[in-house]
Amino acid sequence: MTFQRAQARPTRLSHARALAWFFVLAGSLATSAHAQLRLDITQGVRDAVPIAVVPFGGQAEGGPNDVAAVIAGDLQLSGRFKPLERRDLVARPTRGEQVRFEDWRLLESDFLVIGHVAPEASGLAVEFELFNVQTGQQLLTKRLVTSERGLRATAHRIADLIFERLTGIPGAFSTRIAYVAVDGRPPRQRYRLMVADADGYGPRIVTESSEPIMSPAWSPDGQSLAYVSFEGKASAIYVQRLATGERKRVSARAGINGAPAWSPDGRKLALTLSRDGNLDLYVLDLATQGLTRLTSDGAIDTEPEWSRDGASIYFTSDRAGNAQVYRVGAGGGQEAQRLTFTNGYNARPRMSPDGESLALVTLDRGAYRIATYDLKTRNVHVLTDGRQDEAPSFAPNGAILIYATRAGAKGTLAMASADGRFQQRLSSDTGDVREPVWSPFPPAQR
């Protein structure tokens, strides 16, 4: 088995706007060379904390590297903050001594972020300060050295630090999202596996095909994606390195090759095969190609997900007549144990970063919705209110989930907080977007 090079085509964004997600698809459809897919927040979030993020000194406002705009956009997407509109900012302080706190109190802003960008020997220095507007106290300040190209990444890092200072939870803004984008009408559709920054910026095509692509899964190191592709009119599982585009076909057995899930150490994939004409779970050792069978039920067993310690696999099975979530040992030779009993349909379990709960798709009063299942109390808590919500994926900080929903006839993305306090829909201009998967933290944050 050899690595082969697949397409990894970078695209550039002409401009970015605070409070909005931009997805630019390198469209190769006849009608448009560069179809743009923009995701806007369509629903306000109650109880969001007002915060003022003043344009940073030393750089022009607007443009993709506008540090304050990136920070405000991140805080808005978290659902916990409501950044002030730029036109409402009463002043443009860029250093602490320029701040008149009474101005910001009048605006009913709880917090204030200011900063500036300045050239220095090895590139650019970005310095920011976070204040409590009521007390005037400086809560956080830091100076980060970067380059023009690294400005967005630095802005995300600042948003991470501000989020953590104010909520106690590490920010997950320096992460990425993989998703599947589909264009065209049945039966002629184009499928693209995409990766973008967590705010939707800088989408890249990982692979594309006229046959379905599904079930992307990040490797624990964030360097590779496993996914299912039907090229060649049969399903196969591929592992592709994002940096180089090299990919390897790791499972192309007769029948179904589906639902790849990485073990926590990144050495194995749990997957679904249909060797006996129905779906069962296996674990594939990526180094040795050794295959361990986990289930041999006559029902559908699929959608495996590893426990954090790598000892167990959670999965969907309809062995009791309808889809429910089960757990089985990852080493094979064990009986599966049923976990969910409510709602007549619980599927696609996804482990929370703290290992204490599962996100899943549940049938809630006739609608498919995202819920969490607490592994200790066994409570199912419905988080969303769509008709066809699916594919939940936790952010690596566990505070928020991204999932797929429908807006009219189109598939689009949405976010919900893990505590159920808020959800926000994101609307798109073109195409069908589905199966979002949140990346792990970058190495520096792990």
Add this chain to the structure above:
Amino acid sequence: MKWTHAVAFALLAVGLAGCSKPKQVQPDTSAQAPVDGSAQTSGLGNETGPSTGASAGAMSAAQQQALAALQSRNIVFFEFDSSEIRADYVSVVAAHAAYMTKFPTARVRLEGHTDERGSREYNIGLGERRAQTVRKALMLQGVAEAQITTVSYGEERPAVEGSDESAYAQNRRVELVQVQ
């Protein structure tokens, strides 16, 4: 024009199921849309669907006629969350079985599909279950195992767009694609 017994049987079977709406399967277009500069990930299939007629050269006239007769009856539809072949589609399977036992070189690809509700990988399982049901029915009627391949697309390749019961009903299906 001389009809073989197999064709006569196939047409009889089609006639018996006259109460159900005939559905036309779309031609297999997936091989016609190469992906720009990304051959590794494009659909590589080069099989020829029955409607293109490109493989006709290797076939007898009788087989071509029998194949043509199957074209309007090559989809089996299913109820929600069910993989049972409904009574009104038993004749579709019988027609294909008759053709394939008459022409042992015939090969069929059974493509299982679901509607869009529920999680995607679970639907792959449901589509596979539907394809397997049709496979077993074909084998019970004498078709050799080696003549049949199955693939499940779950909800990934809908026949029609839409999120209503009419669209769902048309998408819950197994397509019997005669590949030779």
